[in-house]
Amino acid sequence: MGKTSPPANVGSLHDVELATLAATGDRPAFGELVRRHGSAVRALLRRMGAEPSVADDLAQDAFLQAFERVAEFRGEGPFAAWVKRIAARLYVRRWRKESRLVAATDDGEASEGHGGEAFAATRIDLDEALRALPASERMCISLCYGAGLSHAEAAEALGAPLGTVKSHVKRGLDRLRGRLAPQDGAAAAGRQGHG
């Protein structure tokens, strides 16, 4: 058993109970929360466009920040969603600092290297489809659907006009719909087959 492996009683607790314990300074309880939701936060940051090592660093920062503010967590939503929002905002701040936002507003397709038809013909997962989006659209889609921010919150985090965020989301959705469509077709075919 690892040195930081949580005790059995911690492992059986609900997220809200663990967060309550963490608010009293119980670090093993918080460690269990990190163990449970670390992957989700890291995956979101990667989907937003962060390099794996950057995503992991930022995810750690997000969890440290979450520990500082864990008393604010009221259990009104899932704990993972709460930390994801913190992590997403951290990444957006970094992204903006690196001045990618300005460049990204005019950037084209991020990577067409997959090839249009060939890309669509294969089974496409979300990560791959997101990678093919322009950075600004990928960011807006990830913020709104991955981190659960509203359009207004995403606009505020990005420091961009609400209309710009909405149009990025709309364009991003259209592109994703096109790229993810084959699965829909397969699902529909499957449903008909069972029908």
Next chain:
Amino acid sequence: MADLEFETRLDRMFADTPVFDDREAFARQVVTRLERGWSMRQWTIWVAGFIGGLTGVWQLIRSGILVRAEDIPTEPVRMLSHRVMEASKMGLELSSLPFGGEVMWAAAGLSALAVVFVAMRAAGEL
């Protein structure tokens, strides 16, 4: 309607995240950073409290508040303050002490340390 379905599907896809193989190691790293940050904070509070305590003791001695405490008409307090006043005079006249001024200041430092320790314990309890 199709839009809503697609958005629901997208929500589901975002929620469906892989579990990384190194999740235990990741959690350990976060907890280690938490522990390190906590230790740093405790040391910072300790050092700040120690310096504050020392400064407080020094100011107390220099301000002559112990001398004014003599005005309090209670006999034990007067006796105590008289003793402390004498001790503080000795502290100021370091060269006249039989055991050296360092001992006096070490005692003051230890007192300050005790105050800091009690304060930290109290903060920990809270």
